[in-house]
Amino acid sequence: MISCLLVEDQTLVRLGLANLLNLSDEIVVDGQAQHGVEALQQLEHRDFDVVLLDMRMPELDGLGVLTALQKRTCLAPKVLIITTFEDCDVLVEAMALGAKGYVLKSIELEELIDAIKLVVAGGKVLQPALTDYLLQKQIAPQVILTAKELQVLKCLSLGMANKSIAHALSNSEGTIRNHVSNILAKLEVKDRTQAVLKAISNGLV
Amino acid sequence: MISCLLVEDQTLVRLGLANLLNLSDEIVVDGQAQHGVEALQQLEHRDFDVVLLDMRMPELDGLGVLTALQKRTCLAPKVLIITTFEDCDVLVEAMALGAKGYVLKSIELEELIDAIKLVVAGGKVLQPALTDYLLQKQIAPQVILTAKELQVLKCLSLGMANKSIAHALSNSEGTIRNHVSNILAKLEVKDRTQAVLKAISNGLV
DNA sequence: CAAAAACAGTGACAGATGTCATAGGTAAAA
DNA sequence: TTTTACCTATGACATCTGTCACTGTTTTTG
Numbered sequence: 396m397i398s399c400l401l402v403e404d405q406t407l408v409r410l411g412l413a414n415l416l417n418l419s420d421e422i423v424v425d426g427q428a429q430h431g432v433e434a435l436q437q438l439e440h441r442d443f444d445v446v447l448l449d450m451r452m453p454e455l456d457g458l459g460v461l462t463a464l465q466k467r468t469c470l471a472p473k474v475l476i477i478t479t480f481e482d483c484d485v486l487v488e489a490m491a492l493g494a495k496g497y498v499l500k501s502i503e504l505e506e507l508i509d510a511i512k513l514v515v516a517g518g519k520v521l522q523p524a525l526t527d528y529l530l531q532k533q534i535a536p537q538v539i540l541t542a543k544e545l546q547v548l549k550c551l552s553l554g555m556a557n558k559s560i561a562h563a564l565s566n567s568e569g570t571i572r573n574h575v576s577n578i579l580a581k582l583e584v585k586d587r588t589q590a591v592l593k594a595i596s597n598g599l600v
Numbered sequence: 601m602i603s604c605l606l607v608e609d610q611t612l613v614r615l616g617l618a619n620l621l622n623l624s625d626e627i628v629v630d631g632q633a634q635h636g637v638e639a640l641q642q643l644e645h646r647d648f649d650v651v652l653l654d655m656r657m658p659e660l661d662g663l664g665v666l667t668a669l670q671k672r673t674c675l676a677p678k679v680l681i682i683t684t685f686e687d688c689d690v691l692v693e694a695m696a697l698g699a700k701g702y703v704l705k706s707i708e709l710e711e712l713i714d715a716i717k718l719v720v721a722g723g724k725v726l727q728p729a730l731t732d733y734l735l736q737k738q739i740a741p742q743v744i745l746t747a748k749e750l751q752v753l754k755c756l757s758l759g760m761a762n763k764s765i766a767h768a769l770s771n772s773e774g775t776i777r778n779h780v781s782n783i784l785a786k787l788e789v790k791d792r793t794q795a796v797l798k799a800i801s802n803g804l805v
Numbered sequence: 806c807a808a809a810a811a812c813a814g815t816g817a818c819a820g821a822t823g824t825c826a827t828a829g830g831t832a833a834a835a
Numbered sequence: 836t837t838t839t840a841c842c843t844a845t846g847a848c849a850t851c852t853g854t855c856a857c858t859g860t861t862t863t864t865g
Contacts, residue, residue, distance in 0.1 A: 405684070405705040405706050406707065406708050407613075407617055407705055407706075407707060407712065408612075408613050408617075408705060410616070410620055410709060411612075411613065411615070412613075412616045414616060414619050414620060415612065415616050418619075479684075500612055500613060501609065501610050502612065503611050504611065504615060507612065541840085543841075543843095551793070553797075554790075554791070554793050554794035554797050556821070556822090557822070557823095566842090567843075567845080569843090569844060569846085570842075570844060572821095572823065572824085573843085575823070576822095576823055576825090579823075584759065585759075585761070586761065586822080587793055587822080588756070588792055588793045589759035592757070592796065595800070748811075761851075762853095771813070771814085772813075774814060774815060775812080775814060775815095777852075777853065778812095778814085778853095779812090780853070781853055781854060791852075791853080792853090
């Protein structure tokens with residue numbers, strides 16, 4: 396039997412999933428936590444073969460738990476992220492922090508059980524969406540803005556005019572115009588509005 | 601026994617919740633659907649006392665189901681929305697489309713069962729978050745854009761210049777300028793970039 | 806019907822925006 | 836040390852943007 400700690404803030408989802416997994420004869424959910432803090436408390440008391448970890452949680456989120464686990468010198472449990480997709484960057488971070496893989500909540504029950512077994516056996520589980528995303532990230536020529544440009548871009552994203560930005564950053568308006576011009580060129584857009592849209596959708600701000 | 605159709609796209613959540621509800625001796629989930637289209641198919645074949653409806657789904661979402669149900673002249677089932685919060689506006693729309701209430705997925709199981717019974721009995725279930733939001737909305741002077749203005753605003757949100765918009769909507773550039781000017785006045789902002797930011801954050805586009 | 810909105814258009818204007826060439830100072834990397 | 840990149844700045848320029856006043860037409864509404 397694989398012992399499993401389930402960390403998920405939505406009560407219905409947590410109870411339901413625990414029930415489902417317990418119905419199988421290979422996995423037993425013998426620990427539950429509503430959020431990161433509770434999860435760490437449980438992990439202090441006893442060990443689990445695997446931790447099923449939600450990302451979005453109150454108090455302490457998935458990344459927080461992973462960070463805390465990484466600091467533990469003793470044997471760390473395998474962590475399988477269970478997420479609703481959405482935020483690829485967070486998943487990348489999670490993998491970097493030692494997660495053994497992730498599955499979407501849209502996964503079928505059997506696949507989930509297989510994934511858990513795979514992770515416990517020392518494997519990694521990555522669904523296609525993330526690998527695609529990583530590839531795309533690598534292919535897309537990384538936009539490198541200087542510190543100042545990023546500062547100006549943030550101002551743009553607040554809807555500030557060149558004059559306001561100049562005043563806020565203690566520069567001449569002409570300087571700001573130059574920065575804006577460079578930003579537009581780097582982002583390959585034609586005006587500040589497009590720059591803001593691109594910045595938002597790419598998480599640059 | 602209250603018969604219940606559960607509409608939820610995430611398999612794990614759906615199966616788990618169905619299991620939980622079936623453990624109670626008052627509610628039986630005797631219909632499941634992965635998305636709106638499946639839900640409507642099920643509803644054609646037979647009746648349920650209540651429909652537990654997720655909002656975000658592929659194919660046909662919660663609002664789509666409600667819209668379709670509203671067109672049915674015969675007796676419509678009570679609908680209880682189950683959501684992850686987030687989008688208040690959608691909830692408002694859902695209520696306007698005849699939903700009997702909504703609960704967050706973070707609800708406790710007992711509360712959910714109570715809510716279902718309440719809805720079946722003809723009541724309405726509204727959690728505090730939404731009522732607060734509605735109040736706030738009413739306090740904030742409602743921005744009323746005309747159809748044309750909304751069309752122009754959408755173009756603005758795509759980063760289009762006046763000339764492009766004029767071409768796209770088959771108007772003179774001057775006309776578009778006037779529309780933009782009116783939009784800025786109504787949104788109480790100073791330029792198109794701020795308008796786009798406000799539009800995005802308020803879900804106007 | 807009559808009043809009120811919404812829609813389309815023009816022309817003129819001030820100011821904002823973005824580009825370009827040019828150039829000095831500074832700090833980090835080769 | 837030399838080079839490179841970054842930050843700063845200016846002036847000139849073309850273009851874009853937003854405002855205003857005024858004129859119509861069409862559609863909605865009381």
